[in-house]
Amino acid sequence: MIGNSPEQWVNSLMGALGAPGAGIAIALENLFPPLPSEVILPLAGFAASTGRISLTAAVLWTTAGSVVGALALYGLGAWLGRERTIALASKVPLVKTRDIERTEAWFNRHGAKAVFFGRMIPLFRSLISVPAGVERMPLPLFLGLTTLGSAIWNTAFIMAGYALGSNWKEVSGYVSTYSKLVLGIALLALLALVVRRVVRSRKEKRRD
Template sequence: MRALETTTTGSDGWLAQLVQWLVELMDVIGPVGAGIAIAAENLFPPIPSEAILPLAGIAANRGAFPLWEAVLWATIGSVVGALVLYGIGALVGVKRLVWIADKVPLLHPEDVHRTVAWFEKHGPVAVFFGRFIPIFRSLISIPAGVVRMPIWKFLLYTASGSLIWNTIFILVGWFLGESWHIVEQYMDLFQNIVIVVVIVAIAVFVYVRVRQLVKARREGHGTDA
């Protein structure tokens, strides 16, 4: 698997070095290393799973370990990482979020209640499909913990979504080999689109809230006059 080292060093920087270290971890302890790497990716979203999973597929294709073990341990890692974030969300809880929203400018406690109500209704679907969206793939576990989604349901949808995601990218490495970067380019584009959408949504939210605040203050001054 040492031949894979050249596939992960195309870019400099700490993130590339971290990915390289995770690849070397697979070299040392096999598919369990893939599980640890994906668990780390869940806890630290900048680590790209789409850069780690194909390398596990390449290693499996070269006989370092069976393909099914790569998929199994990657999925176990996904679930373990998601459970940690679920626990963080559970520790925060709805009451603390309401308290925070009441203190943060432009936020209202009602925002938390609406979000919680939405997640209680659509949580399973959000957890499952969230596994296929960069950034949200990790963060979706936190609101699931906040609303205390039944743990069996959380595990079921997390494992199902993660199994599909992990299998796809491990098979990319298995079939494409060193050419897996072709797929990575499209995933980078998809991730950038998601980031832009999130930034625009935040900007729109801030704009609307600021306008509401300004309007409320003007109406208040008008009443005083």
């Protein structure tokens, strides 16, 4: 099963377990982003359109899987805590303590929005749970925002797969384009940050 494609693997999981199999796949997708939700969710919708699983069960189980996966990463962030996070980040070239402090301040102001809307952004869907744990966002708030945001994302793609039926793979194409766009913007932002840090570091050396 491990050697199969994601589509075959998810199909096997749903074939063996039904809608809970889709939930397990989504929980793993949170922990291992290379397992794409753009395959799992439309495929679950297609399975519901054929009567293999219930549409309602598909939404409920995948949302439960999203929450479980997010909770595991929240726990990782809480375990790391502020001190460990700072210690690890300080070993990354060009990252300074004040950068972490600014990130903390930003998360304290916008954390609720970040957790909610982050559930609808590829890659960040998983990563946003870690800073939420580091900052010890109140667990009921984290769970509520995660459940709501995940339910919206999951329902949209499950319904798309349900409506498209055997053409469910078309959804993956659109989401793949969206994912590449988001990743491209993130890489540009990272590149801009690195360039800024290098320029500032050189200026400081010249002053010294």
